[in-house]
Structure formats: C-alpha cells, structure tokens
Amino acid sequence: MDIVLAAAANAFTWQALLAIVIGTWAGIIIGGLPGLGSVVGLTIFLPFTFGMDVITSMALLIGVYCGSVYGGSITAILINTPGTPQAAATTFDGYPMTQQGKVGEALGWATFASFFGGVLSCVMLIVGAPQLAKFAVNFGSIEVFALVCLAMLCIVGVSQGSTLKGILCGMMGFLFSMVGSDPITGADRFTFGQYALSSGLTLIPVVVGAFALSEVFVRFSTRDDEAARIPEARLIFPGLRDIGRRMIELLRGSFIGGFIGALPGTGAAAAAFISYASAQKLSPRRKNLGKGEPDGIIASESSNNAVTGSSFIPTLALGIPGDVVTAMMMGAMVIHGITPGVRLMADQAQTVYSLFVVLIIVNVAMLILSKPSVGLFRYLFKLPQGFVMGGIVMFSFIGAVSVRGNPLDLVVAAITGLLAYVLRRGGYPLAPLVIGMVLGPELESSLRRGLLISRGDFTAFFTHSTIASVLFVLIALFIAGTLWSGFSQWRKDRAAGESPAA
Amino acid sequence: MTSTLFHPRVLTALALLLVGAGLSVTAWQGPSDAMLVPRFVLAIWCAAALVVLIGELIRRAPMPSAPRSPLPLLMAAVLIAAIATASLGFLIPVLPLVALTLWLFRVRQPLWIALGTLILGGGLWFLFHHVLLIRLPTLLTSGLI
Amino acid sequence: MTLLRASLAAATLVATTTSAVAADTLDIVVPFAAGGATDIVARSFEPIFSEQLGVTSVIRNIAGASATVGTAEVADNEGNPNIIGYEPAGALSIQPSLKDLPYGPESFTYVCRTVSNPMFLMVSKDSDIDSIDQLVEESQEYPFLYGSSGPGTLPHLAMAALTVKSDLQAQHVPYSGSGPAMNALDGNEIQVMADTETILENYDLKPLAVFAESRVEGYEDVPTFEELGMQDLEFSVWQGIVAPKGISQERADAFADACKATVESDRFETFADKSGVSIDYLGAEDFKAFVARRVEVNKQVLKDAGLTE
Structure with missing residues (x-):
C-alpha cells in the first residue's frame, strides 16, 4: 500500500500535473488537426522530455498520446475527415449525425466513450497486466493470422452500399502496403526498379490523401451547397439514463480495445474497426448503424482509447512495444535509465504504479479539456471556408512529409487524394482502403511466418492450437452468416423488384 | 451504347480492372515466395473489379451533367506542389498553393x-x-529555407 | 522546479532564435523513426557533439527501407558540410551488398564509430539446452527456427553465418523487430535468436556463446565461437557517424575531434551506462577500414547463406 501512495505522490507533483495538462491539451489539438497524428505529436514533444524527470516526461508523452487518439474524433465528426487513422471508424456514424444536426450529441458521445474506454483500459492494465501479457504470448503467428483474418472480414460490414466495391478498395489498401521490401525475404516488390519506392507506402500519407485532401476536393465541387457548411461545434454530454441504456456497447468496445491493445503489433486503428464490426453484429440498434447511430461512435471511440492503456501491457510486462507509439515511450524511458523488460514490474514497481496513476489523471484531464478543445475547433471552423481548407491542405502536407521525413510521402498523399476523389464519386467506400492497409501487413507476415513454422503446411493452421481453431470456426460462421443474409436480401430485392413489373 | 461506355463510373471500374490485371502480370513474373500473397490479393481485386464493371454496365446510371468547375486546377496544383517539394524545399511550392486554395474557395x-x-x-x-x-x-543545404 | 517550464520556454526560445538566425545548422540524419533504439543514442549524442563543434544542430528522422533512405539522403548531399548521419551497422555494411542502392561504402567520409555491442547466441531461460554442442545435436532430428528483427539484419546474418560454419540445422523466421521476436521466443514459436546484451538482459534469456573475439566483461562464463572451434564468427551491433564525401579535410577533422570528445565525455558515458550500450570508439581511418572489412565479411556470409548470388 505504501508503494501505491508513494507512486500517487510522484504523480501528483505539480510539474507532472502541468505536463499532463499541456500534453493532453496539445495532444487533442494535434490529433484533431487532419494529417497530424500521435506519432508527429510525440516527435514534437520527445526532445522536451530530455530535461525532465522520468514521471514528468512520461506524463507529457502519455498526455499527448491519449489526447491525440481522442482528438482525431473531433474532425471526424465535424468535417468527415478523421484527424488520425485511429478515428477513421468514427466517421461512419459521427458525420451522419452532424448532417442531421446532432453535432453536440455526437461529440458528447465520442468524448464520453473515449473517457470510458481510457479509464477501463487503465483498470485492465492495473488489475490484469501479468495475466493478459501471459495470455498474449499464446498469440503466435498462426493465432494472429486467424485473428487478423476475422478482423479483415469487417470490410464487408463497413462497405455501406456496395460490398464488392468495398472488397476492391480493401484489396487496393492491402496492395498499397505491399509496395517496398517483402517483410520475409527482403526482396523488392512493386517498385518497378525505382529506388524511391523501395521504402514503401506508409499509412499516414495515404490516410491524409484519402480523407483530408479528398474532402477538400469534394467540398470544393459542392462549395455552393448547404451541405458544405461546417456546423458549429458544441458538446452535449449524454445523460445518465442514456449511458445506462448503452452501457453494454461501452463495455464491449472497451474490452475489445483493451484486449487488442495487449497484443503486440495491432494497434488502435485495427481495434476501432474490429469493435465497429462487432457492433454491427451485436448492437440492439444495429439496423441504424452507419446512418448516425451513437452506438457506432461508441464502438469506435471506446475501443481506440481503450488501446491507449492496455498497449502498455506488453511494454511493461514483457518489454515488447505494442506499436510505434509505445516504442517511442520505451525510448523515453531508456533516456531516463529505466530499461523496460521482464523485470521492470519487480525492479521499478514505484515508477510503474506512478505511470498507472498518470494514465488515469490523463483520462480525467481529457474529459475536462474536451470542452475548451471543442471550443477552439468551433472558433477555427468559423473562419471563412477558404482559410479552413487552406489550413487543411497545409496540415496534410506537413503531416504527410514529417512522418518519416521523406518527400515522396507528399506525392503519395497527393496522388491518393486524387484517386480517392474519383473513387468517392464512383460510390466506392474508402474505409476499407484504410482497413486493408492497417491489417494487410500483419495478415501477410503472420501467414508467411505461420507457413515457415508449420513447414509449408497450411492445413496445420486449423489444428495448431485451441485458440486458432476457435478463431477459424468464428471466421467460418461469419462468412456463412454474411452469405446467408446477403442471399436472403437478394431474394427479397428480387421479389420486390419483380412485383411492380408483374 | 457508347454513351454508357464513357460514363465515368464505367471508366473508373474499367481502369481499376486494367490496373489490377497489369499488376497481376508483375506478380506472376516475380519470385513465388514473395509474391504468394500479392497473387491472391490481385486475383480477388480483378474478380471484384470485373463484377463491379459488369454491374455498372447493366445499371446504366444516367449521365451526370458535368458542370464546368476549376476543380482540376486545384487538383493539379496540389499534385505539382507535392512533386516540387522534393527539389524546391517545402516553403516555396506551398505558398502559391495556399494562395490558390484561398482564391478558389x-x-x-x-x-x-x-x-x-x-x-x-x-x-x-x-x-x-x-x-x-x-x-x-x-531548398538550401544550410536548412534555412 | 520551474525546470519544466524553464526548459520548455528555453528550448522554444533557443530553437527559434538560433536556428532562424544561424545559417549553418548541422542536420544530423537518423535513419529511423524518433524514439527508436538508435534514435535515443543519437539524441543523447547530439547536444554534446554540437557543443563540441560549436554549431547548432537538429535531428532529422528519415526512416524507411531498412535505414537506407536516410543513409542515401546523407550520401546524396555530396560536398555539403552541414549534414552528417548517425548510422547503424546494417545500412553501412549489409544493405549495399544486398540491394541495388544509390550509395555504396565509398560514398561517405567516415568520421568515427561511437558504440559497439557484441551479439550473443541465446535461448529461452526455460530451455533445456545449455551448450552449442547440445544445440547442434538436437537440431539434427528436427531443425530449429531462429528469429530476427527482419531479413538482412544483423541477427539474421549472424545466425545465417553460424548455420554455414557449423552443423546447426536452423531456419530463419523474420519478425518486424526484436520485441515481436522475443514474444515468439517466449511462446516457443522460435527457439534461438542472436542479439545484443540489452535484449539478453531485458528479457532474461540464456546466452550460449558470444559472437566476439574474446569473452565479454560480465559474461565471463559465456564462451566465444573461436573457443568452440568455429572461426570468423564475430558480429556486433555498432553505430557510427558518417559525412557525405567531398567535404573539406578541415571540416572532416573538426567532426572527428568533436566526436572523440563527445564519446569521452562524462555525460555520454553516464548515458551509455544507463542504457546498456558500450562505447567503443574508432577514429576516422580505423572506422573506414573497419567498415570496409565488415562489408567484405557480410558479403561472403550473404553469398554462403544463399541470400545473394
């Protein structure tokens, strides 16, 4: 108990609290600006942490990280442009709600779901880190392959209107991720002899092009319409009764996010899509999903923020960073002489407990700072549309080029922007493109590693372990269910189409 | 019939099918271990694009009346600025782009x-x-601009 | 206190005024994303180095394609005295033999080697294997799988060389980094891995042998491969500074002096101690010869292991 109190005392110094407020606030703004995401935010703040003590610097970085994951939802809801890839699934229901004039409710649900997911994942981290870490070790390449296959199927769910076009875009995203070195043999693929292409395409420039730049183009071609107007941002928190009514959704999203976060190498964007797909199967209001249903926002936002806490599970329990962001956190710890690894919990218990306390404070700070942040965006979006669009173009450019300092990424963003405009005009859903790019690399490398491990025998995948078998059965059920509902829908459509003719 | 063929949606689907087919050729010429997954992905791509193309041809959506708009100008400006950044640095290409965006909006x-x-x-x-x-x-090696 | 506020304000102020005014900001290219293992060392190196050199400097993270994009950026700046690269071993000594790159070992002015950590061959702590002989023997009936942090990385090369030089039967399974590979080792998906002391310590593994000329301090009971009768198995993870070729001798000497003073400084030594990297300085000439030798050795390994023609 003493150690917990000492840890709390560490986290409640005013340096740490100030760092949390600055970090969270800046994180929300950076996340909200299209193009700039968690990685750029952390890169900006990493140099400042050199002169600070370890708790203060972790407080600053955790604040930036959690804030940016939440901040992405603000622009996703207001202008249909996710501020970060993690918030791509928030657009499905967030923007329709905005179009129906329910901006305040949409932002309120996004904020509350983010807070709820964040806090719940802290609890998961504190209570179950060793157990979850041990369970995550059972997820070898073959289990991860099965899990990612299952997640890939949510392309079908999020392709509103045309499943085939969705699949096409998903495959396009998958192919985007394949440009560059093959992760297994190192051979160059689809580079056509161009050295510049051998570094491959990364997610951020593609997301910037597909959402931010294409949104500028779409708004330009409809700039005289009422629809192009950006509504005034407000924040209306849901009432207690509404929260109670949707508690199951909040819990499901948070647990999915919390669990995905504990697996090394998946991340918040994947969690949001998986959670959204499960809401489509399980929510009592699933018929309205995609048409402005708060459950969709809850599914996306509770799960992507639940990743923030639980992504520390592999980092703290095993020393394995779950994603780029936690890898940067690990780097920051190393600077201060704390080497993450299997013995961290034992050797540095007080620091670890302080981190837990910091994580909870950050989530509370996020809830408090949401109001002024939304206020700032309201102010920004009140500017004449030209300035808003010019700003989006600038931030998109800066975000795309600063991810890894490669000017080629800017060209990728621009070309994706043009392509995405054409695709949107042709009725192709763009979210599958992001899903393909997020999940594709993991799907491919886990499959290829699985084949190496099973010595080339794919049938061995199904019986590799209980977890793998269960996941493959779920996949089979999902496909069968989708085919069946698609078939009956088709029959109904045909019956409806024939009757007036007859 | 020709008007259906030149419908933008049909053209988009056709272009996607052709790109998929072209990339498939590359994939089948490459090493079989590195290109294993790309071959599957491209097969699904081509199949989906083919069905989408047939669907667009059957549906024969009405030709949208294309209003004349300077959108291609904005698109070209974005693309040119992005390409120019590699050689001219960030600042110089971005200034005219922002000015143009403001003017167009x-x-x-x-x-x-x-x-x-x-x-x-x-x-x-x-x-x-x-x-x-x-x-x-x-632009400059000193990093000033 | 005021440390936080002061440092934030000071950093902003200093950065604004100096970098806007001074024309010769030194760009230090790190060919990885911010926060990675190499980046952390570079960021600790940078302030001391620029102080010694008397310039302002800024870290530029140019990541991608196994660190070759950032390295190519340095090589591409021929004659530019305001850019250097903080380079990992792979980009300088492996990738040029593996791929068609816009640079080669001769594209640089070598400044110094900063750190070098020998690699260990290791197995999981729960493993019943205690020696190389036992490992080789058990691999005969059912080949082992060894992990790496990606194709063409040092952990891959060291193991590939070992399979060529001994009777060890083992196959390569690459992961996206040392972390995921450790997860796989924990789940017994792979059985062996070659990596540095940092990994060994952090994940509590069992070392079997060390890829070095002589035994390593702190691991006196871990034999070298030479003692076990296997020649030329020396692999270490090192980092060094390179400048583009075509800069003046004067500038190159200034870089070299600043580098020497930096690695000998107390501040850098304290950092190295805390973060588990061992300082292993080589001057400009020695570093150049060292890289040339490593390129030759690695080329031969790649060829023997069938990774290149």
Whole structure:
C-alpha cells in the first residue's frame, strides 16, 4: 500500500500535473488537426522530455498520446475527415449525425466513450497486466493470422452500399502496403526498379490523401451547397439514463480495445474497426448503424482509447512495444535509465504504479479539456471556408512529409487524394482502403511466418492450437452468416423488384 | 451504347480492372515466395473489379451533367506542389498553393489572400521547421529555407 | 522546479532564435523513426557533439527501407558540410551488398564509430539446452527456427553465418523487430535468436556463446565461437557517424575531434551506462577500414547463406 501512495505522490507533483495538462491539451489539438497524428505529436514533444524527470516526461508523452487518439474524433465528426487513422471508424456514424444536426450529441458521445474506454483500459492494465501479457504470448503467428483474418472480414460490414466495391478498395489498401521490401525475404516488390519506392507506402500519407485532401476536393465541387457548411461545434454530454441504456456497447468496445491493445503489433486503428464490426453484429440498434447511430461512435471511440492503456501491457510486462507509439515511450524511458523488460514490474514497481496513476489523471484531464478543445475547433471552423481548407491542405502536407521525413510521402498523399476523389464519386467506400492497409501487413507476415513454422503446411493452421481453431470456426460462421443474409436480401430485392413489373 | 461506355463510373471500374490485371502480370513474373500473397490479393481485386464493371454496365446510371468547375486546377496544383517539394524545399511550392486554395474557395480580397498565405503557409512552415524543429524538406543545404 | 517550464520556454526560445538566425545548422540524419533504439543514442549524442563543434544542430528522422533512405539522403548531399548521419551497422555494411542502392561504402567520409555491442547466441531461460554442442545435436532430428528483427539484419546474418560454419540445422523466421521476436521466443514459436546484451538482459534469456573475439566483461562464463572451434564468427551491433564525401579535410577533422570528445565525455558515458550500450570508439581511418572489412565479411556470409548470388 505504501508503494501505491508513494507512486500517487510522484504523480501528483505539480510539474507532472502541468505536463499532463499541456500534453493532453496539445495532444487533442494535434490529433484533431487532419494529417497530424500521435506519432508527429510525440516527435514534437520527445526532445522536451530530455530535461525532465522520468514521471514528468512520461506524463507529457502519455498526455499527448491519449489526447491525440481522442482528438482525431473531433474532425471526424465535424468535417468527415478523421484527424488520425485511429478515428477513421468514427466517421461512419459521427458525420451522419452532424448532417442531421446532432453535432453536440455526437461529440458528447465520442468524448464520453473515449473517457470510458481510457479509464477501463487503465483498470485492465492495473488489475490484469501479468495475466493478459501471459495470455498474449499464446498469440503466435498462426493465432494472429486467424485473428487478423476475422478482423479483415469487417470490410464487408463497413462497405455501406456496395460490398464488392468495398472488397476492391480493401484489396487496393492491402496492395498499397505491399509496395517496398517483402517483410520475409527482403526482396523488392512493386517498385518497378525505382529506388524511391523501395521504402514503401506508409499509412499516414495515404490516410491524409484519402480523407483530408479528398474532402477538400469534394467540398470544393459542392462549395455552393448547404451541405458544405461546417456546423458549429458544441458538446452535449449524454445523460445518465442514456449511458445506462448503452452501457453494454461501452463495455464491449472497451474490452475489445483493451484486449487488442495487449497484443503486440495491432494497434488502435485495427481495434476501432474490429469493435465497429462487432457492433454491427451485436448492437440492439444495429439496423441504424452507419446512418448516425451513437452506438457506432461508441464502438469506435471506446475501443481506440481503450488501446491507449492496455498497449502498455506488453511494454511493461514483457518489454515488447505494442506499436510505434509505445516504442517511442520505451525510448523515453531508456533516456531516463529505466530499461523496460521482464523485470521492470519487480525492479521499478514505484515508477510503474506512478505511470498507472498518470494514465488515469490523463483520462480525467481529457474529459475536462474536451470542452475548451471543442471550443477552439468551433472558433477555427468559423473562419471563412477558404482559410479552413487552406489550413487543411497545409496540415496534410506537413503531416504527410514529417512522418518519416521523406518527400515522396507528399506525392503519395497527393496522388491518393486524387484517386480517392474519383473513387468517392464512383460510390466506392474508402474505409476499407484504410482497413486493408492497417491489417494487410500483419495478415501477410503472420501467414508467411505461420507457413515457415508449420513447414509449408497450411492445413496445420486449423489444428495448431485451441485458440486458432476457435478463431477459424468464428471466421467460418461469419462468412456463412454474411452469405446467408446477403442471399436472403437478394431474394427479397428480387421479389420486390419483380412485383411492380408483374 | 457508347454513351454508357464513357460514363465515368464505367471508366473508373474499367481502369481499376486494367490496373489490377497489369499488376497481376508483375506478380506472376516475380519470385513465388514473395509474391504468394500479392497473387491472391490481385486475383480477388480483378474478380471484384470485373463484377463491379459488369454491374455498372447493366445499371446504366444516367449521365451526370458535368458542370464546368476549376476543380482540376486545384487538383493539379496540389499534385505539382507535392512533386516540387522534393527539389524546391517545402516553403516555396506551398505558398502559391495556399494562395490558390484561398482564391478558389472565394477569398478574393488581396489583403486576405496575402495575410492567409503568410500565416497559413509561411507561419505554419516556420512553426514546424524552425520552432518545433520537425524538419521539412529544404531548398538550401544550410536548412534555412 | 520551474525546470519544466524553464526548459520548455528555453528550448522554444533557443530553437527559434538560433536556428532562424544561424545559417549553418548541422542536420544530423537518423535513419529511423524518433524514439527508436538508435534514435535515443543519437539524441543523447547530439547536444554534446554540437557543443563540441560549436554549431547548432537538429535531428532529422528519415526512416524507411531498412535505414537506407536516410543513409542515401546523407550520401546524396555530396560536398555539403552541414549534414552528417548517425548510422547503424546494417545500412553501412549489409544493405549495399544486398540491394541495388544509390550509395555504396565509398560514398561517405567516415568520421568515427561511437558504440559497439557484441551479439550473443541465446535461448529461452526455460530451455533445456545449455551448450552449442547440445544445440547442434538436437537440431539434427528436427531443425530449429531462429528469429530476427527482419531479413538482412544483423541477427539474421549472424545466425545465417553460424548455420554455414557449423552443423546447426536452423531456419530463419523474420519478425518486424526484436520485441515481436522475443514474444515468439517466449511462446516457443522460435527457439534461438542472436542479439545484443540489452535484449539478453531485458528479457532474461540464456546466452550460449558470444559472437566476439574474446569473452565479454560480465559474461565471463559465456564462451566465444573461436573457443568452440568455429572461426570468423564475430558480429556486433555498432553505430557510427558518417559525412557525405567531398567535404573539406578541415571540416572532416573538426567532426572527428568533436566526436572523440563527445564519446569521452562524462555525460555520454553516464548515458551509455544507463542504457546498456558500450562505447567503443574508432577514429576516422580505423572506422573506414573497419567498415570496409565488415562489408567484405557480410558479403561472403550473404553469398554462403544463399541470400545473394
């Protein structure tokens, strides 16, 4: 108990609290600006942490990280442009709600779901880190392959209107991720002899092009319409009764996010899509999903923020960073002489407990700072549309080029922007493109590693372990269910189409 | 029939099918271990594109009346600025792009255009490049601009 | 206190004024994303180095394609005295033999080697294997799988060389980094891995042998491969500074002096101690010869292991 109190005392110094407020606030703004995401935010703040003590610097970085994951939802809801890839699934229901004039409710649900997911994942981290870490070790390449296959199927769910076009875009995203070195043999693929292409395409420039730049183009071609107007941002928190009514959704999203976060190498964007797909199967209001249903926002936002806490599970329990962001956190710890690894919990218990306390404070700070942040965006979006669009173009450019300092990424963003405009005009859903790019690399490398491990025998995948078998059965059920509902829908459509003719 | 063929949706589907087919050729010529997954992905791509194309042909959506709009100008400006960054640095291509974006989005007063370009283009560039030290592409070797 | 506020304000102020005014900011290219293992060392190196050199400097993270994109950026700046690269071993000594790159070992002015950590061959702590002989023997009936942090990385090369030089039967399974590979080792998906002391310590593994000329301090009971009768198995993870070729001798000497003073400084030594990297300085000439030798050795390994023609 003493150690917990000492840890709390560490986290409640005013340096740490100030760092949390600055970090969270800046994180929300950076996340909200299209193009700039968690990685750029952390890169900006990493140099400042050199002169600070370890708790203060972790407080600053955790604040930036959690804030940016939440901040992405603000622009996703207001202008249909996710501020970060993690918030791509928030657009499905967030923007329709905005179009129906329910901006305040949409932002309120996004904020509350983010807070709820964040806090719940802290609890998961504190209570179950060793157990979850041990369970995550059972997820070898073959289990991860099965899990990612299952997640890939949510392309079908999020392709509103045309499943085939969705699949096409998903495959396009998958192919985007394949440009560059093959992760297994190192051979160059689809580079056509161009050295510049051998570094491959990364997610951020593609997301910037597909959402931010294409949104500028779409708004330009409809700039005289009422629809192009950006509504005034407000924040209306849901009432207690509404929260109670949707508690199951909040819990499901948070647990999915919390669990995905504990697996090394998946991340918040994947969690949001998986959670959204499960809401489509399980929510009592699933018929309205995609048409402005708060459950969709809850599914996306509770799960992507639940990743923030639980992504520390592999980092703290095993020393394995779950994603780029936690890898940067690990780097920051190393600077201060704390080497993450299997013995961290034992050797540095007080620091670890302080981190837990910091994580909870950050989530509370996020809830408090949401109001002024939304206020700032309201102010920004009140500017004449030209300035808003010019700003989006600038931030998109800066975000795309600063991810890894490669000017080629800017060209990728621009070309994706043009392509995405054409695709949107042709009725192709763009979210599958992001899903393909997020999940594709993991799907491919886990499959290829699985084949190496099973010595080339794919049938061995199904019986590799209980977890793998269960996941493959779920996949089979999902496909069968989708085919069946698609078939009956088709029959109904045909019956409806024939009757007036007859 | 020809009018259906030139429908933008049909053309999009056709282009996607052709690109998929072209990439399939590359995939089948490459090494079989590295190209294993790409071959599957491209097979699904081509199949989906083919069905989409047939669907668009059958549906025969009415030809949209294309209003004349300077959208291609904006698109070209974005693309040119992005390409020019590699050789001219970040600041120089971005300034005319921001000015053009402002103008196209109906900001027509010279003062506002100048101010907007200076703040959005120059200001943000200065903030990131010189204050936050997130280095953007440069023109001079000294890194000044 | 005021440390936080002061450092934030000071950093902003200093950065704004100096970098805007001074024309010769030194760009230090790190060919990885911010926060990675190499980046952390570079960021600790940078302030001391620029102080010694008397310039302002800024870290530029240019990541991608196994660190070759950032390295190519340095090589591409021929004659530019305001850019150097903080380079990992792979980009300088492996990738040029593996791929068609816009640079080669001769594209640089070598400044110095900063750190070098020998690699260990290791197995999981729960493993019943205690020696190389036992490992080789058990691999005969059912080949082992060894992990790496990606194709063409040092952990891959060291193991590939070992399979060529001994009777060890083992196959390569690459992961996206040392972390995921450790997860796989924990789940017994792979059985062996070659990596540095940092990994060994952090994940509590069992070392079997060390890829070095002589035994390593702190691991006196871990034999070298030479003692076990296997020649030329020396692999270490090192980092060094290179400048583009075509800069003046004067500038190159200034870089070299600043580098020497930096690695000998107390501040850098304290950092190295805390973060588990061992300082292993080589001057300009020695570093150049060292890289040339490593390129030759690695080329031969790649060829023997069938990774290149």
